[in-house]
Amino acid sequence: MPEELAALVTAARDGDRAAFDELxxxxxxxxxxxxxxxxxxxxxxxxxxxxxxxxxxxxxxxFRGDAQFxxxxxxxxxxxxxxxxxxxxxxxxxxxxxxxGAMYADTDSTRDPQASVVASSLRDRLTSALDDLxxxxxxxxxxRDVYDLSHEAIAAELGISETAAKVRLHRARRKLxxxxxxxxxxxxxxxxx
Amino acid sequence: xxxxxLSELLASSPDVSDIADxxxxxxxxxxxxxxxxxxxYRKLLKALRSLREELVATPHGLVGDILVRLEEAGERTAVRxxxxxxxxxxxxxxAVATAAAGAGAAVLxxxxxxxxxxxx
Numbered sequence: 085m086p087e088e089l090a091a092l093v094t095a096a097r098d099g100d101r102a103a104f105d106e107l108x109x110x111x112x113x114x115x116x117x118x119x120x121x122x123x124x125x126x127x128x129x130x131x132x133x134x135x136x137x138x139x140x141x142x143x144x145x146x147f148r149g150d151a152q153f154x155x156x157x158x159x160x161x162x163x164x165x166x167x168x169x170x171x172x173x174x175x176x177x178x179x180x181x182x183x184x185g186a187m188y189a190d191t192d193s194t195r196d197p198q199a200s201v202v203a204s205s206l207r208d209r210l211t212s213a214l215d216d217l218x219x220x221x222x223x224x225x226x227x228r229d230v231y232d233l234s235h236e237a238i239a240a241e242l243g244i245s246e247t248a249a250k251v252r253l254h255r256a257r258r259k260l261x262x263x264x265x266x267x268x269x270x271x272x273x274x275x276x277x
Numbered sequence: 278x279x280x281x282x283l284s285e286l287l288a289s290s291p292d293v294s295d296i297a298d299x300x301x302x303x304x305x306x307x308x309x310x311x312x313x314x315x316x317x318y319r320k321l322l323k324a325l326r327s328l329r330e331e332l333v334a335t336p337h338g339l340v341g342d343i344l345v346r347l348e349e350a351g352e353r354t355a356v357r358x359x360x361x362x363x364x365x366x367x368x369x370x371x372a373v374a375t376a377a378a379g380a381g382a383a384v385l386x387x388x389x390x391x392x393x394x395x396x397x
Contacts, residue, residue, distance in 0.1 A: 229325040
């Protein structure tokens with residue numbers, strides 16, 4: 085499969101339009117999944133994917149091949165999603181302050197975390213928790229922890245500094261952990277050792 | 278050292294051996310709460326990585342829509358390059374005509390000068 089993809093990329097770089105179309109068919113599910121995870125809904129994800137392939141088509145001649153084609157495409161998709169989210173200013177999450185941890189923290193200290201995990205699968209809880217994260221935090225954790233992009237690449241595509249990317253990643257992981265694995269009395273218990 | 282002081286550190290380094298600060302590492306090694314938190318971060322990262330293999334169902338007609346947009350973009354590019362080609366041919370023709378007119382004028386001037394010199 086990677087060799088097949090590499091051959092298609094080479095042909096597409098040489099101007100073979102049919103090869104690029106085939107690249108779209110081969111990679112569209114993966115690209116759409118990333119776009120959907122970044123923007124959180126089908127309509128926006130559709131727009132982001134179309135824009136991403138258009139940019140990839142225009143830029144394929146400049147793709148040097150020193151990174152994997154899929155990684156290159158992920159970066160373009162991330163950039164398109166960031167631009168798209170920037171335009172979508174009236175989204176409910178954008179009105180929330182980033183530090184509003186109380187909204188995501190589970191403050192019910194009587195609940196047994198193990199029982200909660202059993203009640204719904206970890207993956208379902210995680211997917212739901214990701215959906216609830218503010219887009220700025222979700223983008224970074226998806227790109228780093230799901231798609232393994234470097235901090236440098238994430239910062240470049242989202243138009244933020246590497247430090248900001250790292251800070252957002254820690255916040256995102258922390259919020260996800262608080263939702264998926266809430267510790268009993270986490271909010272008010274601060275014990276020293 | 279308090280557990281809540283290490284919260285950000287644990288989120289960034291779910292592997293205890295990666296914690297550079299010796300004091301912090303020692304605390305985590307001796308603290309059940311922090312160790313539980315570290316274990317949870319590891320589980321969380323494993324679950325996040327596994328999402329990579331899980332594809333979302335693509336909406337009907339997505340690939341078709343992308344190909345149509347590419348087609349349109351390709352047509353626009355072709356029209357632009359055609360126009361650019363015509364413009365280049367027009368400018369080139371104009372340049373050749375100008376050069377020819379210049380050369381003609383120069384020949385006329387030279388022959389006129391010779392005739393004037395011969396008459397004198």
